Amino acid sequence: MVLGLIKKIVGTRNDRELKRIQAYVGRVNELESSIQPLSDEQLQAKTQELKERLKGGEQLDELLPEAFAVVREASWRTLKMRHFDVQLVGGVALHEGKITEMKTGEGKTLVATLPVYLNALTGRGVHVVTVNDYLAKRDAEWMGTVYRFLGLEVGVIYHDMPDEERKKAYRSDVTYGTNNEFGFDYLRDNMKFSAEDFVQRDLHFAIVDEVDSILIDEARTPLIISGPGEESTDKYYVINAIIPKLIKETHFTVDEKARSAALNDDGISMVEKLLNVENLYDPAQIEILHHVNQGLKAHALFKNEVDYVVKDGKVVIIDEFTGRMMSGRRYSDGLHQALEAKEGVTIENENQTLATITFQNYFRMYEKLGGMTGTADTEAEEFNSTYGIEVLVIPTNQPMVREDYADLIYRTEQEKFDAVLEEIRECHEAGRPALVGTISIEKSELLSKHLKKCGIPHNVLNAKHHEQEAEIIAQAGQPKAVTIATNMAGRGTDIVLGEGVQDLGGLHIIGTERHESRRIDNQLRGRSGRQGDNGSSRFFLSLDDDLLRIFGSDRISGLMGKLGMEDGQPIEHAMVTKAVESAQRKVEAHNFEIRKHLLQYDDVMNKQREVIYALRKEILGSNNQKELLYDMADEVLGERIDEFCPEGVYPEEWDIEQVNAYAERVFGVGIAKLEDKELVIGGETRLDLEQCTAEAFHETLMNTVTAHYDAKEAEFGAEVLRYPERMIMLQVLDNLWREHLLAMDHLKEGIGLRGYAQKNPLNEYKKEGFQLFTETNFRMKEEICEFLFKAQITRETVSALEENQERENQKVREHRGGEGEDAKAEPVRRDDKKVGRNDPCPCGSGKKFKKCHGQ
Numbered sequence: 057m058v059l060g061l062i063k064k065i066v067g068t069r070n071d072r073e074l075k076r077i078q079a080y081v082g083r084v085n086e087l088e089s090s091i092q093p094l095s096d097e098q099l100q101a102k103t104q105e106l107k108e109r110l111k112g113g114e115q116l117d118e119l120l121p122e123a124f125a126v127v128r129e130a131s132w133r134t135l136k137m138r139h140f141d142v143q144l145v146g147g148v149a150l151h152e153g154k155i156t157e158m159k160t161g162e163g164k165t166l167v168a169t170l171p172v173y174l175n176a177l178t179g180r181g182v183h184v185v186t187v188n189d190y191l192a193k194r195d196a197e198w199m200g201t202v203y204r205f206l207g208l209e210v211g212v213i214y215h216d217m218p219d220e221e222r223k224k225a226y227r228s229d230v231t232y233g234t235n236n237e238f239g240f241d242y243l244r245d246n247m248k249f250s251a252e253d254f255v256q257r258d259l260h261f262a263i264v265d266e267v268d269s270i271l272i273d274e275a276r277t278p279l280i281i282s283g284p285g286e287e288s289t290d291k292y293y294v295i296n297a298i299i300p301k302l303i304k305e306t307h308f309t310v311d312e313k314a315r316s317a318a319l320n321d322d323g324i325s326m327v328e329k330l331l332n333v334e335n336l337y338d339p340a341q342i343e344i345l346h347h348v349n350q351g352l353k354a355h356a357l358f359k360n361e362v363d364y365v366v367k368d369g370k371v372v373i374i375d376e377f378t379g380r381m382m383s384g385r386r387y388s389d390g391l392h393q394a395l396e397a398k399e400g401v402t403i404e405n406e407n408q409t410l411a412t413i414t415f416q417n418y419f420r421m422y423e424k425l426g427g428m429t430g431t432a433d434t435e436a437e438e439f440n441s442t443y444g445i446e447v448l449v450i451p452t453n454q455p456m457v458r459e460d461y462a463d464l465i466y467r468t469e470q471e472k473f474d475a476v477l478e479e480i481r482e483c484h485e486a487g488r489p490a491l492v493g494t495i496s497i498e499k500s501e502l503l504s505k506h507l508k509k510c511g512i513p514h515n516v517l518n519a520k521h522h523e524q525e526a527e528i529i530a531q532a533g534q535p536k537a538v539t540i541a542t543n544m545a546g547r548g549t550d551i552v553l554g555e556g557v558q559d560l561g562g563l564h565i566i567g568t569e570r571h572e573s574r575r576i577d578n579q580l581r582g583r584s585g586r587q588g589d590n591g592s593s594r595f596f597l598s599l600d601d602d603l604l605r606i607f608g609s610d611r612i613s614g615l616m617g618k619l620g621m622e623d624g625q626p627i628e629h630a631m632v633t634k635a636v637e638s639a640q641r642k643v644e645a646h647n648f649e650i651r652k653h654l655l656q657y658d659d660v661m662n663k664q665r666e667v668i669y670a671l672r673k674e675i676l677g678s679n680n681q682k683e684l685l686y687d688m689a690d691e692v693l694g695e696r697i698d699e700f701c702p703e704g705v706y707p708e709e710w711d712i713e714q715v716n717a718y719a720e721r722v723f724g725v726g727i728a729k730l731e732d733k734e735l736v737i738g739g740e741t742r743l744d745l746e747q748c749t750a751e752a753f754h755e756t757l758m759n760t761v762t763a764h765y766d767a768k769e770a771e772f773g774a775e776v777l778r779y780p781e782r783m784i785m786l787q788v789l790d791n792l793w794r795e796h797l798l799a800m801d802h803l804k805e806g807i808g809l810r811g812y813a814q815k816n817p818l819n820e821y822k823k824e825g826f827q828l829f830t831e832t833n834f835r836m837k838e839e840i841c842e843f844l845f846k847a848q849i850t851r852e853t854v855s856a857l858e859e860n861q862e863r864e865n866q867k868v869r870e871h872r873g874g875e876g877e878d879a880k881a882e883p884v885r886r887d888d889k890k891v892g893r894n895d896p897c898p899c900g901s902g903k904k905f906k907k908c909h910g911q
Contacts, residue, residue: 161586267427
């Protein structure tokens with residue numbers, strides 16, 4: 057009560073932010089009278105003027121009012137579209153790195169032109185991220201008219217695009233593309249063998265359209281570039297043949313809430329008998345058990361035309377939130393292969409991960425990130441905790457007049473569908489358009505079958521008809537139109553009402569089921585009532601619906617009993633609607649926890665990925681890898697000297713033989729021996745044992761090692777060595793990084809069992825992951841030294857490396873399917889001079905760098 061009173065007096069945080077931003081809107085409006093009289097040439101000249109002022113020291117926030125006024129005028133002249141004041145508010149919020157919630161039809165696509173133009177003035181590039189290639193191309197062409205008029209270059213990236221064109225698109229001031237393309241380009245760049253082949257620049261500023269879909273729904277599945285493994289696929293066919301012989305409840309149980317299936321004791325005995333295995337839980341059979349569980353899951357939990365479709369002989373995942381096909385994505389851990397066996401299509405080999413990143417960690421790399429959608433407020437907590445982005449709800453330009461009726465709840469699914477068909481028939485006969493939302497392809501096609509029987513013409517929009525998405529949805533507001541859409545398919549396209557539809561009550565939305573997420577339901581409702589149009593919406597539910605059956609059944613069934621529900625009679629009651637919303641909130645919280653859990657694990661990998669990719673860029677960006685090689689040699693030699701010649705131990709007790717054997721193995725030179733009271737290094741340098749320190753020993757050994765490599769350089773020529781140095785460094789790094797990714801996958805698979813030992817699995821994963829990475833990092837440097845110090849460089853060596861590089865480049869290209877000629881790009885360079893390990897530490901401590909901040 058007190059909180060409510062305070063909000064009434066001082067307003068909510070959202071109200072205060074809107075009030076603050078209104079000051080910018082006032083200044084933009086004041087400038088309109090001075091911008092309008094400018095000729096086209098004068099208006100276009102404003103771009104260069106603003107760039108010069110930016111170079112002169114003015115901040116983007118200071119340029120904002122004039123830049124927005126320029127875009128508003130350019131938009132009117134080129135598109136005959138003038139930004140409303142609320143769109144200016146949205147533009148300021150996006151520029152400040154916020155997420156704007158703007159209702160459907162409020163012109164989010166146009167809003168983005170304001171912050172995109174302002175931030176493109178920096179010359180560092182702005183990325184506009186869309187949910188599919190169609191919208192990327194459409195928006196780049198449509199809004200590109202404004203940018204090109206103002207002298208900016210616009211690029212668009214899409215699937216199967218050659219590297220040369222892709223690089224050009226990224227060098228544009230504004231680049232449109234999908235989240236998948238941006239993420240995969242980042243991974244592919246970090247698999248390349250030359251900085252000149254990189255297509256992306258630094259990640260400066262991105263605006264994500266349909267931000268909830270991309271940063272929340274799709275963020276559950278990481279982007280993975282993988283290569284084929286070597287295991288046989290026969291086991292999947294064998295296991296698939298026995299699964300149908302198992303009976304639910306008799307041999308296995310299914311937990312729909314947890315999306316899991318498990319064998320019971322009878323099931324284990326049955327599988328052992330069918331596979332002729334003595335003990336399924338014998339450590340030697342652990343892999344068979346894993347695949348039996350995955351096969352069971354594929355049959356018991358995953359349904360064709362709900363979770364996936366079979367298209368062109370392939371199992372293609374369906375995104376449960378968007379209803380769209382996720383081409384190129386595969387379930388991991390053999391589940392995808394189990395589905396392929398179930399559907400009788402060719403089983404592809406299990407893949408080994410070559411590179412991976414989650415959308416969360418990719419988009420958090422941008423210096424500034426904004427987003428826009430019609431529904432974000434229900435996920436505000438997740439946006440804030442995961443991305444550190446605030447959600448701002450922008451008021452509509454015209455008052456919202458759509459009527460949202462209370463839910464109608466029926467006892468059975470058949471009764472519900474009968475009522476839905478009757479509602480559609482009434483709309484159709486009245487000439488009023490209806491948009492019907494379903495949550496799966498299966499339900500949309502079932503409804504379509506019933507409508508055909510009734511003779512009602514209609515369009516079906518789901519993953520199977522994805523190509524016609526925009527065309528179908530654009531016609532959904534015409535008189536008598538009936539459109540069935542799976543989830544939020546069709547977003548990004550306005551539904552314009554046909555002639556006379558307003559008089560009939562506008563577009564009517566019919567929801568055939570509540571989704572697990574309130575946001576998806578709101579997106580469906582949001583298709584009606586745009587820009588002050590009238591319209592209405594109603595959801596039809598039944599006790600058979602998954603949401604009510606799995607998550608809210610007891611409470612809702614109890615309410616039904618109290619309210620005296622009869623066959624065929626719906627119940628419309630606020631208590632039931634609240635119970636449904638409560639069930640949805642529970643599922644949303646559960647899904648948030650799952651995403652948070654996945655991200656916590658990926659954050660461990662992300663830190664390691666950053667170290668490896670930074671080292672990769674250092675190798676690619678250095679004109680002289682020898683310096684980097686000597687640093688690695690110094691580090692690995694230092695580790696072994698610390699082990700065999702520890703500080704505080706008399707030199708007579710050092711294990712010189714071990715040091716010598718190590719130097720021989722890694723650097724190809726035996727260099728140290730004891731003679732009387734002297735340590736002889738390289739046959740020339742002698743150190744008095746009584747005064748020798750481990751540090752002096754280390755330094756002298758390093759001088760001998762580098763002299764050995766300098767002699768090799770003099771023999772083969774410096775220029776001949778530079779290319780092999782870089783190639784060998786990259787190939788060793790890439791091979792060991794792949795092995796490390798595989799090791800981390802195996803670690804993650806079994807880490808949950810630590811919970812039984814009262815240990816926190818995440819902490820155990822962090823600890824062991826760090827240990828694994830430390831070992832991998834050291835092995836990388838050790839192997840690089842061993843290869844380069846001992847290699848005999850010949851023309852054949854260089855030719856072999858060039859061939860191998862081309863094979864690896866081809867692999868990277870094949871993950872996209874495109875190929876293009878090389879184009880010149882800026883090499884990666886370090887701005888400041890690198891501090892050597894034996895140089896004085898820059899902090900001023902007086903110690904060597906390796907003993908101070910270089911540790």
